[in-house]
Amino acid sequence: MKAIVITHPGGPEVLQLMERPRPVITHNEVLIKVMAAGINRPDVFQRKGNYPPPDTAPADIPGLEVAGTIAEVGEAVTRWKPGDKVCALVTGGGYAVYCKAPEGQCLPVPANLSFPEAASLPETFFTVWSNVFDRGTLKPGESLLVHGGSSGIGVAAIQMAKALGSTAYVTAGSDDKCSFCEQLGANKAINYKTADFKEEIKALTNGAGVNVILDMIGGDYMPGNIDSLSIEGRLVMINAINGREAQLDLGKVMAKRLIITGSMLRNRETAFKVAIAQNLEQKIWPLLLSGKIRPIVYKTFDACEAAEAHKLMESSTHTGKIVLTFVQ
């Protein structure tokens, strides 16, 4: 089969269209004929050699999410049959004409969505559900601050938080990105290049702070995050772009009874991901079908233009998701 391969660690140009063996499925897996594959920032880290895939994933084919039709099913698979339209969270191998997934990590493509739209959902929706609603326990009536509001993760978090009854504040790196986030439903977007998010959050919440922060920045954001949390607030880390080491005032953690946590989705066991899929199908998929939540696809590229797609992601000029499409 044709696949986009990381030929060696490096810049976008190391992504090359090559022949690779078609994946072989086990009893509880399905083989998906891929029509579209979402791009996520972790794919860029993997391409650079900074994010090695787990042993269960192909060594050199990136891609954490796909949409397409079921081509084959393992003997223990009960839900899907060949021809069914699915999107799936995968541990790797998404940038290929065929990709395998455990059956429980597949979700039906909502009838109103295209394959590229459906392919843009799994990685960010699973991550946001797991970190904001499970670990962060965001509840209706509470408030959320998301750093990187215009990212793929950000657009999922804004929409899910708002649809489930919370207030959503975000930070983003330009006025245009801030407008985009507010049009998507954010109660307020803070341009972190021209304003201090800590002061803005203080004013927006009358000094109370937010209940949950979803942070991919880390490093020097830690003191501002701690100050921006409410009593019993929860800080959930999903990356540390600005550095893994940070200054932490433990006195404030104790005084406000804060919870600091974080997680990485990719290496988690199948049962954990299947449980998230079930929650998403029950609580979020109806909102996709009704149009209350929508995929935000900024640009699609033909799969053979994967290098251009990675260049766009690294430019950080996009808002929402970038998706590869496959001509069958």
Ligand SMILES: NC(=O)c1ccc[n+]([C@@H]2O[C@H](COP(=O)([O-])OP(=O)(O)OC[C@H]3O[C@@H](n4cnc5c(N)ncnc54)[C@H](OP(=O)(O)O)[C@@H]3O)[C@@H](O)[C@H]2O)c1
């Ligand atoms: N823990 C997990 O399980 C998990 C799973 C998926 C993703 N993630 C993480 O979540 C983050 C978002 O992923 P994504 O796929 O949504 O990414 P994305 O769409 O590429 O968005 C990343 C955004 O981060 C902002 N940013 C701030 N500082 C940056 C810097 N130094 N370099 C690059 N971008 C910077 C940029 O927006 P501004 O212009 O507003 O700064 C950029 O658009 C990534 O860090 C990723 O590793 C974690």
